[in-house]
Amino acid sequence: MDQNAACTDFPHQSVTFPEGVALDCGRVLPSVTVAYRTYGRLNDEKTNAILVCHALTGDQYVAERNPETGRPGWWELMVGPGKAVDTDKYFVICSNVLGGCMGTTGPRAPHAEKPGRPWGTDFPVVTIHDMVRVQKRLVDHFGIGKLFAVIGGSMGGMQALSWAVQFPDSLVAAVPIAAAYYHSAQNIAFHEIGRQAIYADQAFHNGDYWSEGVRPERGLAVARMTAHITYVSEEALTRKFGRKLQNAEGLPAFGEQFAVESYLQYQGSSFVQRFDANSYLAITRAMDLFDLAGEHGGVLANAFRGAHARFLLVSFSSDWLFPTAQSRAIARALSHVAANVSFVEVQSDKGHDAFLLEEPDFHATLRGFLAGCAEYAGLS
Structure with missing residues (x-):
């Protein structure tokens, strides 16, 4: 698509x-x-x-x-x-x-x-x-x-x-x-971090990214990662990931990740394929105003x-x-x-x-x- x-x-x-x-x-x-x-x-x-x-x-x-x-x-x-x-x-x-x-x-x-x-x-x-x-x-x-x-x-x-x-x-x-x-x-603060990540993405183009044929994928992914942390409990994250490394034992080499990092990055990358950054800005603001x-x-x-x-x-x-x-x-x-x-x-x-x-x-x-x-x- x-x-x-x-x-x-x-x-x-x-x-x-x-x-x-x-x-x-x-x-x-x-x-x-x-x-x-x-x-x-x-x-x-x-x-x-x-x-x-x-x-x-x-x-x-x-x-x-x-x-x-x-x-x-x-x-x-x-x-x-x-x-x-x-x-x-x-x-x-x-x-x-x-x-x-x-x-x-x-x-x-x-x-x-x-x-x-x-x-x-x-x-x-x-x-x-x-x-x-x-x-x-x-x-x-x-x-x-x-x-x-x-x-x-x-x-x-x-x-x-x-x-x-x-x-x-x-x-x-x-x-x-x-x-x-x-x-x-606190919830408004988390939303603002996400919004600022979107604004800071060079592909945002003041919200006119559509005319440039791009999307602020990095910023939107970070917004999703930040929000997702608030959706789960510490107990759930610990039970599922703990401090496990993704593909290594002992001290990780450069570029290797904790399992929870990989999980959050997946959440971010999958989200940008189904959601619009400007909609994210509009809807988070609606929640903040409630x-x-x-x-x-x-x-x-x-x-x-x-x-x-x-x-x-x-x-x-x-x-x-x-x-x-x-x-x-x-x-x-x-x-x-x-x-x-x-x-x-x-x-x-x-x-x-x-x-x-x-x-x-x-x-x-x-x-x-x-x-x-x-x-x-x-x-x-």
């Missing part, structure tokens, strides 16, 4: 809303295309729809192999027939977020005001709330008045919270997993005063990117406004990425919660 065609020319399933969308930054995108996938069947009453929201580097191919990259569906462990998110029972929707690079309008999309050019760094600043408003357009497109549930991990969990705040009457249940109501200073309490006078409970959904908050004991304390804070705020909220901390040594991995207690918890909500909502 031509590197300049990446993320633009593949025929992803999509719908275009020519009326566009007004953004939090004050600008208007005159037309918005949303790439999406669905699984299962929407019932006649249109009451069994679950929206799954992806994380920073995810996409809409939640339960099937991505036809462009060849990668397996990122949540096949969780979504599918007979699984916790059972597609024999639920109609599952997953869309690529606004600002993404898998078919939804983002920096690689055609520029609205400069024909023949992509948006690049001209793409407006977007927020998590903007992403959710575009998802709402997609849900409305299906004629769905009320989602059965919105589920997401990490940045997807931020979207689930935004749904509950922006559209409180449009969902029965919200499941923010390994998430937080704001992006911490702050529900800050939007409501510094009082998180105020954000949820109109919320009607049933909530399940899930954290993982070894997640230091979005630690359990942040989920507890959301649970307290919801309890303060008498919301229906359940909270579970899953014991795991896998770190932040535990929500993507085999965690039987987590899978059973989500399955049970959805079953209880289905009974409450009268879903057969």
Whole structure:
């Protein structure tokens, strides 16, 4: 695949809303295309729809192999027939977020005001709330008045919270997993390191790398390597790699590597083949801007005063990117406004990425919660 065609020319399933969308930054995108996938069947009453929201580097191919990259569906462990998110029972929707690079309008999309050019760094600043408003357009497109549930991990969990705040009457249940109501200073700092690595790459060309026929691969790879460290725990890295050398015993010769170095370099090199650098800049900034309490006078409970959904908050004991304390804070705020909220901390040594991995207690918890909500909502 031509590197300049990446993320633009593949025929992803999509719908275009020519009326566009007004953004939090004050600008208007005159037309918005949303790439999406669905699984299962929407019932006649249109009451069994679950929206799954992806994380920073995810996409809409939640339960099937991505036809462009060849990668397996990122949540096949969780979504599918007979699984916790059972597609024999639920109609599952997953869309690529606004600002993404898998078919939804983002920096690689055609520029609205400069024909023949992509948006690049001209793409407006977007927020998590903007992403959710575009998802709402997609849900409305299906004629769905009320989602059965919105589920997401990490940045997807931020979207689930935004749904509950922006559209409180449009969902029965919200499941923010390994998430937080704001992006911490430490998390912003890690993102900034990644962004600076991209900016420093000579191939970046102020975001116009597409016109030079190159990509800032080194910078984007370093950004991915830095971020990936935050997704795993020290215990997981030690268990998998320890201090093992890749191809040597004793003191390494020049150029030889520790196994963990080789692993991170693989993560970086594989990432640049499937993701756009300008999308990475746009989406990390959207995460950094997220702050529900800050939007409501510094009082998180105020954000949820109109919320009607049933909530399940899930954290993982070894997640230091979005630690359990942040989920507890959301649970307290919801309890303060008498919301229906359940909270579970899953014991795991896998770190932040535990929500993507085999965690039987987590899978059973989500399955049970959805079953209880289905009974409450009268879903057969």
